[in-house]
Amino acid sequence: MTEPDLEVLRAVSRRVLWLSAAIVDAANRQRPNDTGVKVGGHQASSASMVDVCVALWFHELTAADRVSVKPHASPVLHAMNYLLGDLDAKHLPTLREKGGLQAYPSRSKDPDTVDFSTGSVGIGATATLWAAIAHRYVRSQFGAGEGGGGAAAGGRFVSLLGDAELDEGAIWEAVADSQVAGLGELLWVVDMNRQSLDRVVPDIQIERLQAMFSAAGWQVVTLKWGRLISALFERPGGAELRERLEAMPNEEYQRMLRADSVEIAERIMGESGSEDLQALLQSVPTAHLAAAVRDLGGHDLGLLVDTFGSIDDHRPTVVFAYTVKGRGLPTEGHPNNHSALLTEPQMRALADACGTSLSDPWAGFGDDDETAKAAAELCVRRAEALRRPPVAGAERVAVPLELGHPHRKPISTQAVLGRLLADLTRDAPDTAARVVTCSPDVASSTNLGGWINKTGVWASSERRDWFADDAERVLRWSEAQGGQHIELGIAEVNLVGLLAELGATWSRWGERLIPIATLYDPFLARALEPWSFGIYAGGQSILVGTPSGVTLSSEGGAHQSVSTPSIGLEQPGCVAWEPAFAQDLEWCFLHAMDSVGVPGGTSAYFRLSTRPVEPALARVPEDPALRERRRRQAVAGGYRLTDHDPADEQVVLVGAGAVMPEVLAAAESLAAQGVTAGVVCLTSADLVFRSFQQRGDRDAGVGSGVLDLLLPPQHPAPLVTVLDGHPHTLAFLAGARGDRIRCLGVTEFGQSSSLTDAYAHHGLDAGAVAGAALDLLGR
Structure with a gap:
């Protein structure tokens, strides 16, 4: 990759900053609104992420990379897509309008390219992790894609997340999963602006966060200072300057940014600054010092480009990029800037600073100077570099209507599921090849044992089975790249996160999967929000809650689910099932499988039981025509x-x-x-x-x-x-x-x-x- 022209990148960055602010301004100040309800937007949250995004989209990313953008930076994503020719200007004034740009990036509802839906804090960020595993899975099963078929070669899976998102437990459940430490294609960039919605985050907690990622096997990179202020650190008194700035509580640093520039030296000196520090501060022009204290690593385009290009790809990487919330806006660093909207005079001042005009907010780069011309040319080159071929249609699999094995003995619906999956490998191998199962350490207790014995457990690399010669073993836990069951630790949030991404491979890479996950039904509520968000984001899958209800009598109240039937009924994008009889489950489950991983498809939730039920009670007709009539009614x-x-x-x-x-x-x-x-x-x-x-x-x-x-x-x-x-x-x-x-x-x-x-x-x-x-x- 060629060396970037930093001046051109800065010109692009200024334009992205302007466009992201103007998108929010158009939605709030310019669009008629007689409802009294605020439209909203996040100009400050967008501004802190601009330079990180420009370094990625306008230099580092390839067409194979997939990026999750933090929810409150959606205007930045749309601004860049506009400059890259991926979004028509008519959409720019439509933020949060029906049919327009969504409040948060939406893979299914936005008119431009969005790789991951975000908006549910923490869930969108972890989606890249599960997508990386899903991509590895489809490549190991169906090949690399050259010559047709198989998933396309993968690039990086990048998450751009706010530091406040690291408060979410979903982040740490995902980071700690044992499979993650080997995902070298995973890159997370944390926007360390040290502000949340309500406040400046107190204390300095970066060391704790660094240690937590490091302990999970991640490479940790911290970009705290840019090169402008780093040059000052090398001068006499510079070490003390650095020590003073890094010892400042977040609140004190943010307050310094809001002060008049002539006060900055005095605020840095405090009550105990040395003569060397004073001499250094006095030698630096006021404007230069004001720029230097704002020169954080997340705003140094050259440093960002160099960092992204030099990351070790043998393990996952997290980059803590220090930024200023509202960078470049009049609200820069203000503790209440999260939802603040710029006034018209402030927007005009911003337009002047960015070299554009409020009267023509969507104007492209002109040709009045060499930098503008070069910026326009860069947009064209990067648009070509990031262009993706259309996703090929996923292979259609003929899922059978039934398997044809009679159900004669009393059997539970949970046991029928295990039998169905095991029989599928013999009776419908093409369908079985597309099935992938997963569970949070409950595979054997939810009757997946027969399936696992036939297909094996998936792992990104071969692992020795030390119990292969144990004659008393019932469950053969053979881990290899050809396996079709993915086992996770006891974390239902991880389970449904992976399920969503396995259920999106048909639309990402043209490879259809039929993902099936089992969990104990009472724990559905624990995974409800990320499961629902995964469906919203386009993941199609089958979630099996089993065992369920007070029918699981001996396990007691902690394992007896009550509210799950209505949860299933109320969940959009999903059909909820609770068959009583073996034949009903077979019909309904195969019907649900046929609806997964296809355009216009739908997810399914099955609530199953461990209670054996006599199949004869179903009175399934023997006459073929009447039997088919019963099947149609069952699936209806x-x-x-x-x-x-x-x-x-x-x-x-x-x-x-x-x-x-x-x-x-x-x-x-x-x-x-x-x-x-x-x-x-x-x-x-x-x-x-x-x-x-x-x-x-x-x-x-x-x-x-x-x-x-x-x-x-x-x-x-x-x-x-x-x-x-x-x-x-x-x-x-x-x-x-x-x-x-x-x-x-x-x-x-x-x-x-x-x-x-x-x-x-x-x-x-x-x-x-x-x-x-x-x-x-x-x-």
């Missing part, structure tokens, strides 16, 4: 288990998941008392709710009519709903026909007990279900 959300005329039903029992045997037993009990009860088995309350919402929609092509099949509108009857979760999950069914309803479920923490005692305690046993039906009938 549910089916009726009773075959009598709905007009004859006095009450309808609606169940989902592990409690279906109790629902059917209750129906038999009611029949013995002369009450005809219909039985509805839901496989997905989520899809049934969507059918409910879409009833009467004027768009004839929208929605599914499954609700009308389950609860025919012409035959109203009281409803009893039952599931091993919070009862409000199915309460919406009362609105389908205006029926009276009783919702049974779990509303309190459980305790260790037998299954029979647990169901009786929470009112999920057959007697409670039948009793609720009789209550509704007034009997």
Whole structure:
């Protein structure tokens, strides 16, 4: 790579600073707004990151690199994309407007190139780490991509994050994962502006942060001072100057930046400065000294370029780049500048300083001087260097509708999952080749053992299996590059972070994966926010929560999930499933697999159980046509288990998941008392709710009519709903026909007990279900 012309880079930096500020200004001060609601933006947070970004985009990055930009620097990303010809000027005034530039970088909603969605603090930063692993995985499975097929050669995976993001636990869960220390392609740059939203961060904590990264095997580089002030450090009194500045609390340093330039020398001297320090300060012109104390490493373009070009790529690297929040703005260093917006006079002064005009804010570089011409030429060259070929369409895989193995013995849905995956390698090898599983140290206890024995555990390099000759071993934990299971430590946030990036490889590199992760269902809530954000960011995957509910009776309240059914129903971009029977799970799971890793696809959440259930209770038709009809109903959300005329039903029992045997037993009990009860088995309350919402929609092509099949509108009857979760999950069914309803479920923490005692305690046993039906009938 050629040596940069620093003067040209500085010209580009000034223009990016201006554009990022002008994007926010246009959204707030120039766009009509009669709502009284502030539009907002982050001019100061953007300004501190400008020089780091310019050094990367306009010198260092290649087309193969992928970068996550801190949420509050999104205007900088859009400003650079505009200069590089990747964003039309019409979008620049549209920040936070419908259809315009998003508040934070969005891979799916912004009109320009965004590599990673950010906005959920800490989660966007760690995404590069999981993307690096995902990229290594697809290359090890499908080749390097030359000659067609396989993932494209990878570059660096770069995260630009604010220092306040390091307060997030998600950062440290990811940094500490054992696989990360070998990711030499990983580069994080921390914007050390030492301000958060509310305050100047007190104390000096860089040593602690450096030690934490170093202990995790990272290379740590700190850019504290630029070359201008470093030259002063070499002069007599310079060592004391450096010692004084580095001993300053963050608040004192920030206050010095806000003082008149003639006060700076006095503030540095304090009460104990030596004669040598005084002589040095007196020898430096006031303007030069004011510039020097602002000359931090994160603003020295030459130092940044040299640093990025010389990083050891054999281990992950973190660069702590010291910056000033609001650098170059009138709000520079102010403790309350986070959301501050420049006034019109301040914007005009900034335009003058940056060599542009508020009346023509989006003007490009002119040709009135050599530097401007060179800057325009640099933009053209870098645009060409960063241009990426279109991502090839991912290979289409024909996922089978079913595997065809009969389910005859009582079996839990969790065990069915293990059997399905193990059978997939034999019955549908092309589909199996695209499957990758992962878990947070619960692979064996969530029935992935058979799959792992057949496919192996993935590792970036071969590892010796010291138990290969142990005849008593049941789980063969062979780690190699060809394995298809990725094991993580006990960290559910890491699990869903990796899941999201494995689920994005089809759109990043044209390689489809079908990622499947298992975790204990009660811990879904622990991973909820990053899981949801991963779906928002475009990751398509299948998350399996198992075991679930008070059905896991002996494990006690700490492992009995209650709220997860409604969480799944409420999660955008995802279909929630809770099949009761083995055949239902097979159909629904294969259907969900077919929807993952494809344009317009969707994620899935399965809530499974360890309770063995008799398959015959499902009454799967033997006739091929009727069997296919049942399959279609199962993947649409549910089916009726009773075959009598709905007009004859006095009450309808609606169940989902592990409690279906109790629902059917209750129906038999009611029949013995002369009450005809219909039985509805839901496989997905989520899809049934969507059918409910879409009833009467004027768009004839929208929605599914499954609700009308389950609860025919012409035959109203009281409803009893039952599931091993919070009862409000199915309460919406009362609105389908205006029926009276009783919702049974779990509303309190459980305790260790037998299954029979647990169901009786929470009112999920057959007697409670039948009793609720009789209550509704007034009997």
